[in-house]
Amino acid sequence: MTRKIVVTGLGATTPLGGDVQTTWRALLAGESGITTLEQEWVARHQLPVTFAGQAKVKAKDVLSVPETKRLDPSSQFALIAAREAWADAGTPEVDPERLAVEFATGIGGVWTLLDAYDTLNEHGPRRVLPMTVPMLMPNGPAAAIGMDIAARGGVRTAVSACASSTEAIANAITRLQSGEIDIVVAGGCEAAIHPLPIAAFASMHAVSRNNDNPAQASRPYDVARDGFVMGEGAGALVIETEDHAKARGAKIYAYLVGGAVTSDAHHITAPDPEGTGAARAVIAALKQAGAAVEDVVHINAHATSTPVGDIAEYTALKRVFGDHLEKICVSATKSSTGHLLGGAGAIEAIFTVLALHERVAPPTINLDNQDPAIPLDVVTSPRKLPEGEILAISNSFGFGGHNAVVAFKSAN
Numbered sequence: 001m002t003r004k005i006v007v008t009g010l011g012a013t014t015p016l017g018g019d020v021q022t023t024w025r026a027l028l029a030g031e032s033g034i035t036t037l038e039q040e041w042v043a044r045h046q047l048p049v050t051f052a053g054q055a056k057v058k059a060k061d062v063l064s065v066p067e068t069k070r071l072d073p074s075s076q077f078a079l080i081a082a083r084e085a086w087a088d089a090g091t092p093e094v095d096p097e098r099l100a101v102e103f104a105t106g107i108g109g110v111w112t113l114l115d116a117y118d119t120l121n122e123h124g125p126r127r128v129l130p131m132t133v134p135m136l137m138p139n140g141p142a143a144a145i146g147m148d149i150a151a152r153g154g155v156r157t158a159v160s161a162c163a164s165s166t167e168a169i170a171n172a173i174t175r176l177q178s179g180e181i182d183i184v185v186a187g188g189c190e191a192a193i194h195p196l197p198i199a200a201f202a203s204m205h206a207v208s209r210n211n212d213n214p215a216q217a218s219r220p221y222d223v224a225r226d227g228f229v230m231g232e233g234a235g236a237l238v239i240e241t242e243d244h245a246k247a248r249g250a251k252i253y254a255y256l257v258g259g260a261v262t263s264d265a266h267h268i269t270a271p272d273p274e275g276t277g278a279a280r281a282v283i284a285a286l287k288q289a290g291a292a293v294e295d296v297v298h299i300n301a302h303a304t305s306t307p308v309g310d311i312a313e314y315t316a317l318k319r320v321f322g323d324h325l326e327k328i329c330v331s332a333t334k335s336s337t338g339h340l341l342g343g344a345g346a347i348e349a350i351f352t353v354l355a356l357h358e359r360v361a362p363p364t365i366n367l368d369n370q371d372p373a374i375p376l377d378v379v380t381s382p383r384k385l386p387e388g389e390i391l392a393i394s395n396s397f398g399f400g401g402h403n404a405v406v407a408f409k410s411a412n
Helices: 020-028 040-045 065-070 073-088 112-125 134-138 141-150 160-179 195-203 242-247 276-289 307-327 339-359
Strands: 005-013 099-105 185-190 235-241 253-261 296-300 329-331 393-396 403-409
Touching: 005 020, 005 160, 005 242, 005 339, 020 065, 020 339, 065 073, 073 099, 073 112, 073 141, 073 235, 099 141, 099 160, 099 339, 112 134, 134 141, 134 160, 134 195, 141 185, 141 195, 160 185, 160 235, 160 242, 160 253, 160 339, 160 393, 185 339, 235 242, 235 339, 253 276, 253 339, 276 307, 276 393, 276 403, 296 307, 296 339, 307 393, 339 393
Parallel strands: 099 185, 296 329, 296 393
Antiparallel strands: 005 235, 005 253, 185 235, 253 403, 393 403
């Protein structure tokens, strides 16, 4: 039996805002969440990149002191987003053994790990905190959420770089279709704005160095794009079977109709220039949705603002959609948020759900001179989506050749 699956709750903390509605309004207004880093370690380490998409609302201003002391920043963001999503879903009453968590990260507790190593070097092993390992574990965010909502149906963590949280959402479909689970809290987080990751990404020439104009640095599809911009935060979605949602009178934002994961087996960081693996992921997600390519009206693209990646994604989309691609409006929201790495797919899934729910595609900012090699219909100001039943997809691709795509259908 194939079960219909719906989204009933949304939560987020991002460079644009500390909750979903603030983030969404800022996105529609064309705001940028990218700012100059004021931390003393930027100058101390002489970092070549001095800006990022920092969380608009600090976790310490939301969580209790014990929570901030016992959780890595990535888990703090995860808990904030999950609590908002759970409340937005109406704080469902559910059998704990039929409640699961699929929550991802791309890197994990990097702040905890590196701070602990500094403590070891400077003060010796007796000063290393006993909570260090639980705090740095990649499954720490998922575990924190699971304990917070008493989920006993399984707590899992996908770690597939920048595809992680989209993969987590795709995994939620499998859990719900199994019939063993009624509700899943799915999403992802990242808190890696730390000197080491910044230096490492800069060393591999993956990030923008537009230090003089941070708000204009993330510019997907523009001829002047020179790399992605790091971001931090988390996104969470409450996903459940339609029968369960209707039985408890929940509001339904959208239907989650498809999800797929593939891999390139091409290169550890570079995308397959032919876009074969990415195209297979889109095709598989649409197949699960029972949809034709002509049904898709909107795409939230991975579009990180790298010279190679943006073209590779276009190639994959052209391979799938052919001439119909000209009729699909594309949003590249990393232009506003930066790249949340393991959390990117989750917040972009939220943007896709809200685009369908409110029938408006969010804008792509900083597109001053579109690359002629990427002739997409890029949304640069909020655009009304068609009436009736419509379909949208959200793409995420990550280092390691990971590809993940989810498809949503309008509910109203």
